[in-house]
Amino acid sequence: MPEDNIFRMEDSHFENGRGKSPYDPKLLTASLLVDGELYSGTAADFMGRDFAIFRTLGHHHPIRTEQHDSRWLNDPRFISAHLIPESDNPEDDKIYFFFRENAIDGEHTGKATHARIGQICKNDFGGHRSLVNKWTTFLKARLICSVPGPNGIDTHFDELQDVFLMNSKDPKNPIVYGVFTTSSNIFKGSAVCMYSMTDVRRVFLGPYAHRDGPNYQWVPFQGRVPYPRPGTCPSKTFGGFDSTKDLPDEVITFARSHPAMYNPVFPINNRPIMIKTDVDYQFTQIVVDRVDAEDGQYDVMFIGTDIGTVLKVVSIPKETWHELEEVLLEEMTVFREPTVISAMKISTKQQQLYIGSATGVSQLPLHRCDVYGKACAECCLARDPYCAWDGSSCSRYFPTAKRRTRRQDIRNGDPLTHCSDLQHHDNPSGHTLxxxxxxxxxxxxxxxxxxxxxxxxxxxxxxxxxxxxxxxxxxxxxxxxxxxxxxxxxxxxxxxxxxxxxxxxxxxxxxxxxxxxxxxIDTDHLEELLHKEEDGDASKIKDATNSMTPSQKIWYRDFMQLINHPNLNTMDEFCEQVWKRDRKQRRQRPANAQVNTNKWKHLQENKKGRNRRTHEFERAPRSV
Known part of the structure; x- marks a missing residue:
């Protein structure tokens, strides 16, 4: 029936959107559906001032973060949410929210933005007498992405833009990739930092942030921490409590006043793995693919920008696997008009990258081996884990393929070692000049x-x-x-x-x-020829062109055809006419011809003005 394809909204299935989605679609929010329950970081009011992390749907009562308390959330912008197991016991599972917010008063002089990671337990149902229908296990910590500078002054990238979790064999310890930009008015830049969940958990087990002293400043809490430790999920792993409603009042009171950790989370190697400054774009999105190559596994990053381009970057270890070299493989323009890339998804099964923006959706293949040339050396120097030299072309690498002619060297990119036995000794690159x-x-x-x-x-x-x-x-x-x-x-x-x-x-x-x-071309010689062309003296023209080389004669003949042909208005039309005329002569010309079209049009408008025509031709840039 035709009616089967018609979409209808039924009144009986309307759902209140409060705590699930914002009133303003431009606000940055994040959500995650786990076991029929929706975890969302969003604004709860029409004005976009009451931000909170909610859990709705499901069979339990809705629950949220403390309201109107800047220590919990201070004008946040949510980026993403992820479920990460804490142990082999599902009762310890936690939901992690990544967001950025204004720094809490006293954390920074002046207004500043901090990148954050927040945690809540999946089995948190709020307190009994205090924090009723509020999270009792919420904690947050700062994510640092900075470049160490002289005199201990770091250059910080605090504007968290996107997060990607690269899963490993251990589901409890994915690698966290974060894209950051600067909030500085001095310079613009972007960075990618990589974090370990081991470091994240270590910070959440460290000292809580506490306000103390004459200036009411933030210091690490030195007093007694109540048991069970605030932020710990109620489970059999740590024993004693089956629900957050059974937690002692002192635990709830402490959790309410100490939601932030004092120590920040530093990236792996304490610095970004990639930095871009002094460019006309900033990073917005990131996805990562782990690729098997001849000499190991490599993480290939696809980074979206605010001008509609995608950077393809591979992380290559140097002396040790803890020191990484970032190699830019490609910089691809996805959309015709510059636009902000707002979403990216990767499909390893389809080997496709899907890119979203306000103007549309596009897809790119993860590998384009043909762009690296048609020689073994070029393929080897590309250092693309997706690609290898198969004996005749640069093509997709398959770990199960025969190894006799396959050439790939991601770590070193050494074509002399890997390609010399496949090419002629006089031309080891195999490159056609x-x-x-x-x-x-x-x-x-x-x-x-x-x-x-x-x-x-x-x-x-x-x-x-x-x-x-x-x-x-x-x-x-x-x-x-x-x-x-x-x-x-x-x-x-x-x-x-x-x-x-x-x-x-x-x-x-x-x-x-x-x-x-x-x-x-000699200017005086050209002017003499143009003068004789106007006089129409064929014998003088022939004598004057005898001193030219054969290629110069071809050039002069083509030039005269251009300025004397009334129907050729552009250089492209001129080149098309000339190239069609003689296939043999066309091979001697460059494949691309670039000139200033306006100046060529000016030449045609006045054929009798020899001086002006010669002057304009001298000034026009030449590549023909």
Whole structure:
């Protein structure tokens, strides 16, 4: 029946949303459904001021955090919630909330944000005479993600944005990955910190934060802690109490006034595993995949940003497994327009990454081995655990595949050791050299584009003069500027004609990526030819072009076709006409042609103005 596909809301199934979802959808909230009960961190009022951690649904009475007490929650923004077992006894299971909030008065001078991890016991049903229908096991601790600085002054990343739990063989001890940004007005930056649940539990077993002294400041509590220790779940593991309603009054009173821990949780190795500063974006989301490679297991992080890009990063141990090197594998643009990535999910079964934003949902494959080139060395230098050289291409790595031709080295990325027996000795990289011919007009500028596929390679340029076998290193200065995309020659001279070599150097391995032959056209010669073109003297034009090289003659003929053709308005149309004309000649030209379209249009508007036409052509950047 057609009616079967119609969605209807039944009045009898309406549920009060208070304590389950916020009135304002823009507020950051987190929720988790466990055994039919909903744990949610959200705002309970219309104004968005009464934030609390609730447990609703199920058969028990709703329960929440203490109301209007900044020691418990101080204008929080919830990130995520997770169930993590404490022991083999399910009665000890705890729900952990990750959030950020304003620092409690006295914790920090001025207004500051702190990242937090909060815990509650799954079998917490509130107190009997005090904290009725309130959590009795709620505790919170600060998450530190900072870079140690001089004089003991750290650079803190306090704005917690996202959390991902990487499960291990022991379900009680997942690795916690957190994405942080700065709340500083001085600089913008992002960081990823990694935490151990062992360190988290150690903090929750440490001293409670207590206000004392003449300035009513926060200090570690030095008095007697009541038994059972506040924050401990009632279970047979620790004995004595079957329910939180049976807890002594002194335990409830202490828990009510001491919800915060004094010691913070520091990340593994006491510093971030990845930092990004001085960039035009910040991290927003993270998911992690544990990948089996030839030389071990590696965690590959996919990090979303606020401009719609995703960074693919792998953690590689250095001398020991406690010291990690973060290698950026790819930086992928997901959405056409810059937009904040607000959600990410990973499917290891489908080998897909799903990305959500305000503009839509997209998916990316976890591995794109073909982007690393078509040579063994490039595949090996990529250090992508998903990919390996299979003897003919860079393809998906499978642990069960044959090992005879498979090449992969994630830890060291050494192509000389792993690829030399597969390639020709004169060209161990197996790389096909790209060659181009570029023309430029004297006193104009030109750009030699060259960027390696690897994010970590260093570009090295060499220059070889015409009719000279020697190569010399290019020294950048006012005349030549080196950028991430290539080499800019600001003002061409005749002496700039020659062959330019672009090399990529990584891990002591150098391969040539590009060979560019640059021919600089003499301005006086060009002006003379244009003058003769206007006079229509074919014999003079032929005599003047005899001194040109064959490639210069092709360039001049194409140039004249452009400025004399009334129907070609853009350089793209010009190139399309020229390339279709002669397939053999087209192979001698570069694959990409870049010019200033407005200047070319200006040339066509006035064919009789030789001086202005020549002047405009000299000023236009050339890469054809």
């Amino acid at each position: 790209e060659e181009k011919i570029i023309y430029g007009v004297e006193n104009s500028s030109t750009f030699l584009e060259c960027s390696p596929k690897s994010q970590r390679a260093v570009v090295y340029w060499q220059f070889q003069k015409q009719n000279d076998d020697r190569k010399e290193e290019i020294k950048v200065g006012d005349h030549m500027i080196r950028t991430e995309q290539g080499l800019l020659l600001r003002s061409l001279h005749r002496r700039d004609s020659g062959v330019y070599f672009c090399h990529a150097v990584e891990h002591g391995f150098m391969q040539t990526l590009l060979k560019v032959t640059l021919e600089v």
